[in-house]
Amino acid sequence: MKKILVLTLLTGLIFSACKKELKEIGAPANKVEGIKASWTMVQAVQIDERSLTRESYNLTNYFSSKGNMPNVTFTENTFTVDTTGVPVNYFGGTSGTWSFDDPSAPLYVTFKSIEGNTVIFKLGGPIRPQDNLKFVREVFLQCKADKAPALASSFVLTFNRK
Secondary structure, eight states, X not given: OHHHHHHHHHHHHHHHHOOOOOOOOOSOOOHHHHHOSEEEEEEEEEEETTSTXXXXXXXXXXXXXXXXXXXXXXXSSEEEEEOTTOSOOTTSSSEXXXXXXXXXXXXXXXXXXXXXXXXXXXEOSOOOTTSOEEEEEEEEEOOSSOSSOEEEEEEEEEEEEO
């Protein structure tokens, strides 16, 4: 019994003596540098936000069957969208300006098209040079009984860097 107690105590001391080394993770990635590129949509999913199970439908084949996937290019503060042959343009126009709600820790991207439309996307992940780009476009509906608009559906759009 004493041997088991001593062995347990020694094992505990050995594991408590091992310390993990803290590594530097470096400076945070520049979000503007992370989004500046040309992107091609690789997936589009519609989610029913009012469903208990948040049912989803993959719309990617709808776009690819038409022959062309949407492309978007970002510069420092402008965007251009190539939607030639694409049935839906989620960006509200073919070009314009874009901005983050908070440049250091963005949650939303606002697009203001030259056609005068404003579209706001929620970011679906980090914005770093090595990541894919994921936008969530939320659609709200106003029902007669509701006092405020309610989230009805969302579109999750995933883009790969060209």
